[in-house]
Every structure is written in C-alpha cells, then in structure tokens.
Amino acid sequence: MQHVGINNNSLVSLNYSRFNIESNIGKMGHALITYNASSKLLVASWFFEGTTSGFMPKTSVSYQIDLGEILPEWVTVGFSGATGLSNEENVIHSWEFTSTMNSTRSDVNKESYIITKYKFQVKVVVVEVTCSILFVLVVIGVSWLIVIKKRRSGDGFDLDKASMPRRYCYNELIAATNGFADDRRLGEGGYGQVYKGFLTDLGRVVAVKRIFSDVEDSEEIFTNEVKIISCLIHRNLVQFIGWCQEQGELLLVFEYMTNGSLDTHLFGSRRTLTWDVRYKIALGVARALQYLHEDAEQCVLHRDIKSGNVLLDTAFNTKVSDFGMAKLVDPRLRTQKTRVVGTYGYLAPEYVKEGRASKESDMYGFGVVALEIACGRRTYKDGEYNHVPLTNWVWKQYVDGNVLNAVDEGLKRDYDVNEMKCLLTVGLWCTLQDHKKRPKAEQVINVLKQEASLPNLFTDMRA
Template structure:
C-alpha cells in the first residue's frame, strides 16, 4: 500500500511541475511549456529593445525574440507593473493555456517570473492580430481569408466550450486577441481572463467584470456571470467586424452607427447591408457567405442569452450544413429582454441604466 502510494506521488511529481516564485506566483504546469530565466529572455529580445516591440496594450508590451537553443522566433509578453493584468491573471493564463492543445489556439512556449517581472513566451505569429488587418491595414485580407478566419475562430471556441475536459470560458474574445500566422491561419490568444467551468455548470460568477466594452454580453455586464453564452456573444461581434471591417464601437461615427451590432441589425432589417461593403477594400466577397456571416453574427449577439446558438450550431450554419435562422428569431422586443434569471428584483440604479440602454439600442427597429 505504502509502495503504491509512493509510486503514485512520484508519478505526479514527474507529470507536473509546481512552481512557487518569490513573488507568490503558484503555477501547476504540465510537461511541455518550460520555465525561462530572465537572462534568457532578455538575450532573446536584445534586452527588450524598442525596435523588437510588436505591440503595446494595457497589459504591457510584446517583443519579438529568438531562442537560440530552440531555434525559433517567439513573442514575449512583458506584463507591466501598472497593468491590470496582475499576478492572478498571469497565473491563470499559464495554468490554463499550457494544458490546451488545438491548432487554433496560440501555443504557450514558456514563462518567467524573476526580478519581479512577469513574462509569457508564445509562438511567433508573423501576420499579427486580426484587428490590425481589419481596421488599419485595410484591404490586406481577401474575402476568402476573412471567411476562413471566422471558421478558425469558431473551431477554437468549440474546443474550449465542448471538446476539452472542462469548459473554458475565455471572457475576452475580440479581434485583437485573434492572431494570424504566416499562412493567415487564425489562433485565439490571451487567456489571462479565462476561467475553467464544469461542463454541466456552464457559467461562473466573478467578483470583477473583465472584458472589453462592445464585446461584452449585456447579461454579463449586469450579473457578473461569465458563460459559454457570453463568449458566443463576443464571437458574434467579431463576425460582424470581419464582415463589415468596422469596430464594435466606433465613437466617431454617426450616432446610429456607433454600436456595430445595432447598425447592422438596422441595415439588415431594411435589406441595405450589402450597400455598405466598400469595393475599395478589395473585398471580392461572396454574397451568400457575407449574409451568412452577418446573420450568424447577429444570432450569436442576440440580447437574450437563451436565444443565442451554441458554438456548434453556429458552425453548422457557417459551413452551410444547416439553414440560416429565420429573421424573426433575430428580433427581440425590448420588453421581453431577459437580463438573467439570477438578477435581483432590487437591482441598483446602474443596472437599471445598463439594461435600459441595451434593451432600447440592441434590438431591431419596429
């Protein structure tokens, strides 16, 4: 009995490495991604030279590097001390993404926490983020590539929601977190906000709402419950961005066009949606595909979480293995908007204000 127990403990120790750093970061990482020293990553990025910087976000900077011993290019995320993405998010990202294996998820190569630095090392994706192609380098994506990227993202989300041991709720699906490799294969990244949920449970209440405005489902903003359905909402917004080349929220637009999902619903209701596709962007689009992408986007971003499809249902329609949902299933009168079954009847004024803004602005015009 004792011998069996010792063998089991030895197996567990070899199978996983538990790391506790001097800054109390606790990681439980399977064999695969490795722990780097700060010196290794400083050398790889030429001491985090600004010329190596690939981008800058609220979390800090991302630098291109080259690891001599692995003979590979990498992207090193250096989390800033001022970042809202602190130790908890860093540990969450390493602990979750290091276990996931899918062709449409960014691969974690390793991590480092030394000298009070939090560093994450990923595979290098030479074509950058999706948002850079949609909103800055317009015309760089053919319609064929856009549709493929939509299917790639759907595949990643299906794996997270339905195919892994636990359901992974990403909580921050947006075009800037969709990264493109040299062949424009799309991979979902940034798992700092992600949470593990048992499949039968399906959602998790969080004390702090995390995400990006414009991509966050209304019931998540109000109740703080992240779920597969709130991820699907965000996915729907990205589909609309891909289809129309516009941001989820565009403050400089006309008032009726500020919120992308509202604007597209109105256009679709008046059958004007194809008129806003700009030929100058080089979109050799397929009419059937763009209508499919738009309708599935609206379906996924339905204000009522109960009326959204599962990611599997959305994929069937995107692949034309199932018919488009009827127009009336995309509509929702404001008085029927469901804010979530767990919402208190004594909700505060801020919740009332949020729900009012969603119920009036995110439905079809009558």
C-alpha cells in the first residue's frame, strides 16, 4: 500500500497513513513535518495543489515519541528518497528547515534541555511515477548539515551573535535582501514595505520591514516598535530578531512567516483555510492579547488588531505582528487618551469618538477578526451589502436566530457547529457598543475552549 509512515530505525512503521499519489501525478505536493518537544508529538502532513482546501482528512500521520531520548547530543537533519528496484522521476521544488528554541530562566539554572520545536517544509513536483511506492523519508544523520546542540552554560556558545534582538549594519541587510530587490518584496503597508531576506549569521530566512522615512512620525513609529516588542516573548507573537538605523534607513528584522497573513487566506489568492486551522488561529490571537494585556511585564495595547496583522508560520500557528502603533499602559490608568490610530473597520466606537485606547478597544478589533474568520468576509465591504459593516450584518443574523447563515460558504459546511456558534457569538460579544460589557481575553479563551458557557447577548442589544 502506498503510505506515509513514521519509523524509528526500523522498516516497520510506528504509525502510517495512506498516500494517494496516483491521482495526483504531476501536481505540486507540499509536505510538512513538525516536532514539538513539549508534547513529544511528531506530525507529518501533506496536500497537493488543486485540492479544494487545506489539509484534508487522512493526509496526516502522527506519533508521540521522545526524540530527546533517541537522538544524541549532536544531530544532523535532512531528507532523502528511495524507490527500491523501480524507477521514478521527482523534482524537489524547494525545502526549508526552521527551528525555535525557548527556555525559561529556571531551565538554564538547572542545566536542563531547552524545549525545542523543529519544523521543515518540502515542496515536491512529481513529474513521472513508474513505481508503486513513493517514500519520503526524514533522515537523522544524512544530507543537509544543520547542527543543533543542546546547550548548557559554559559550552563556548557565541552569545553575541545568538542574542536577539541585535543591531544590524545596513550593509548586512542590503546583502540579506539583495539590495531590497523587487522580487524580494513580500508586501507593503501604510508605513513601509516588507522584504524577504536571508541572514548568513543566523542561517535563516527573515522578513525585513523598511519603514518609509517620509512618513509622518516614522522615527517615533520605529523607536516605539523596537522599544515594545524587544520586551515581549510569546509563542503567538512574531519573533523580533533585530533592527538597523543607519543612512536615514529605519529597518526592523522579524522571523519569516511562510504562510503570510491571515487576510490573504480569507480574502486573497492563497488557499482556503480549513475550519480547525481557523479556530486554532482565533485562539492564538486571543492568547496573544491575554499575554499583552495581563501577563507581560507592563500591559501593552496593540491598537491595530486586524487580520492583516495576524501572520501564520509553516504550521499555521498564529503570530500577531506590527507593534508600531502599540502603547505601554500606565498601570495607574484604566484607559489612556491618545491620537486615534489603527485601521478603519477594526476601531472601537468609543476609541474613534474619544481617543481612549483600552484593553476593550483591542478586544473589539479581535471581535472583528473573529467574525472575518467565521464569515470569510471583510469587515467593511462595497456592493452586495451596501456598506453595512460585517458586525451589524452578523448581529442581524444572530437576532433573527439564523447566525449560521453568516458562515463562510467556502467551508462547504465542513465545520464543527458548536465551535462555529461559539466563534460567531464571541465575535459579537467583543464588538458590543458598550465597551464595559466586552469580555477580557481570558474569558474569550475559556469560551472558545468550551470551558465556560456562551453569554446571552440578547440582554445587550445594540442601540
């Protein structure tokens, strides 16, 4: 049987799943293999371009295995292919290996292992297959040399190069982006452009944000982002790697997000996200806000929560980005009066009217994003809905008892009904006109995890 299996130094698979290659010959295939050392879960998933949506059922296989017990202290990670006695022709389009390592202070003191999550992605074009079995093997000790050592203090590790964030020279970032070449440009916003680059000192792909120097308060935006995000570390926030301020240039370096921003999947040309991925993304944004509002050393108001600022890594994990408009909160004040910044359609009404930024105004932005995820529609749209904001349209469906009519038709009814009702209700809850009735991030997380009951919003009817 054609299959993908997980093997541990043996031809007998620990677990396997059917691999439907015959009906996909000639199509671009994507394979993703992730390992999370915290949960000790190894997962392989795949899909072929031209399918209707994301990772479909039976296109993944997983097995719980402790690689820390199996692997030596130094390892090499790579891949290879084999066809047995038959012949076949394949083309490797591209492949990528990324690794994130996180450790707490207590971990270092105890000289315990750093918790590590390994990820890499292989894209394959199958040109011709003449054998009955196609193997994609993950090999430890063969091929591309990426050496990862479980580090302990005093092992001679170069802290100066590894410590992040760090200051980069302008020439380093020029080289990394090939002179900010047009073919390296990932996108453009109101304050600057983002380019794909490669840092040789880290051996990794990065995103370089180039802030327009002629934008009003550009230096303030740059300084603010560096100041705030340098102090933040969370799995659902984009990792800040470094910065550069030379020759009139204002540059920020972040981890590269393979799957771009959420809005390109919901409204753009990227492939449709499956429901389980969407729900995970919503939870990730809520967890990021919980950290910013309650768990960070000083409360941070993001002030520009929107689908375009929700980035997705290789495994479609949520990474909230863009802290140029963020603000540190004086712990003595519940709200702070500021100049109104952000994106139309995601701004809380009290913030627009009075300029008072608060946790509740951030939660309003989250509510709009939650509705966009569930409905697959922009918050504010011309044409069919005659400029009716998405929040108002979904609210009408809710009041009429037909809230599921708002569901994205692109999901083709392939979703969990309870989760869908939950996300739609949470979106409306967070966008209530009365900011005092909006939930905190922690309440949202509990409801989305179905550990708390849904609120009855009929008692909070809009004016």
